[in-house]
Amino acid sequence: MSNRNRGLMRIGITGHQSLLNPELLRNALHSVLTNIESQFVEEQFEFYSPLAPGADSLAAWVAIQLNIPLVVLLPYDEREYLDSFTAEHRCKFEQLAQQAQGIIHLPQQEGKNRYEGIEDYLVEHMDYLIAVWDGEKAHGPGGTGEVVERFLRTGKPCAWVYAENGLQKDNVKHESIRAQGNIQYIN
Numbered sequence: 162m163s164n165r166n167r168g169l170m171r172i173g174i175t176g177h178q179s180l181l182n183p184e185l186l187r188n189a190l191h192s193v194l195t196n197i198e199s200q201f202v203e204e205q206f207e208f209y210s211p212l213a214p215g216a217d218s219l220a221a222w223v224a225i226q227l228n229i230p231l232v233v234l235l236p237y238d239e240r241e242y243l244d245s246f247t248a249e250h251r252c253k254f255e256q257l258a259q260q261a262q263g264i265i266h267l268p269q270q271e272g273k274n275r276y277e278g279i280e281d282y283l284v285e286h287m288d289y290l291i292a293v294w295d296g297e298k299a300h301g302p303g304g305t306g307e308v309v310e311r312f313l314r315t316g317k318p319c320a321w322v323y324a325e326n327g328l329q330k331d332n333v334k335h336e337s338i339r340a341q342g343n344i345q346y347i348n
Contacts, residue, residue: 170204172197172229173283175308176216176293179327182341183219186293186324189342190223193291193320196346198227207232209265209287211242211279212257214250216293216324221257230262234282236275237267276303284311290319295326318348 172194180186198206208224210217211234221231236242243251258264267278280303283290290312292305299306312319323343 168203168205170197170201170206170289171209171287172206172224172289172291173209173287174217174220174291174293175280175283175305176220176291176322177295177305177324177326177328178213178215178217180215180219180293181325181327185342186216186322187219187223189322189344190220190291190293191227193322193344194223194227194229197289197320198229206230207262209234209283210257211235212254214246214253215327218250218253218257220291220293225257225260231257231260233258233261233264234279235264235266236278237269238275239266242275274302276301279303280308280311283308284315287312288317290317291322292319293322293324295324296321297326313347316348318346321345321347 206229208221208229209232210221212218212221224231243254246254267282270278270281273281290309292309294305294309297306309319309321321344323341325341
C-alpha cells in the first residue's frame with residue numbers, strides 16, 4: 162500500500178508532547194531506529210518530524226545522531242504553530258531545523274486543523290511510523306491515537322514505544338505493554 166520510492170525509507174514520528182522519562186525514551190528510539198536500519202540495509206533513510214516538543218523533537222535528535230537525514234514538516238499556520246511553543250522549545254526547534262536537509266510546508270486543508278494536516282501527511286507519505294505513546298485514544302483531531310489508527314490500516318510497519326503522557330494526571334498503562342520505553346513492532 163506504500164507509494165514508497167525504491168531505495169528510500171521515509172520514517173515518521175508521532176507522539177506525546179510531554180514525556181515523563183525522556184532519557185529512557187531516547188534509548189528506546191535509538192534502538193528502534195537502529196533496528197529499522199538493520200532490517201532494511203539496502204535502503205537510504207529520511208526522518209520526518211514536525212519538531213513539536215516531546216516525542217517529535219526527541220526522535221529528531223536521535224535520528225541526527227544516527228546520521229539519518231531530517232525533514233521538517235511545518236503546518237500551514239507556521240507562525241501560530243511556533244508561537245505555541247515555549248521560548249526554550251523554539252530555540253530547540255531552530256537548532257534542529259538548521260540541521261534538517263529540508264522543510265516541507267504543508268498546505269492548509271479545508272476544515273482541518275494543523276495537526277490533522279500533519280496526520281494526513283504522515284499516513285499518506287511515510288513508509289514506517291514510530292509512535293511514542295500510551296496507547297490511549299486521541300484527545301482531539303490529529304492526535305497520536307488517531308494517527309496510529311489510520312497508519313495501521315494501511316498495513317505499513319509501525320514501532321510503538323510505550324510512553325506515558327506527561328499531561329495526563331491518571332496515567333493508565335496499556336494492557337499489552339507494561340513498562341515505559343518498551344517497544345512493540347506492528348506489521
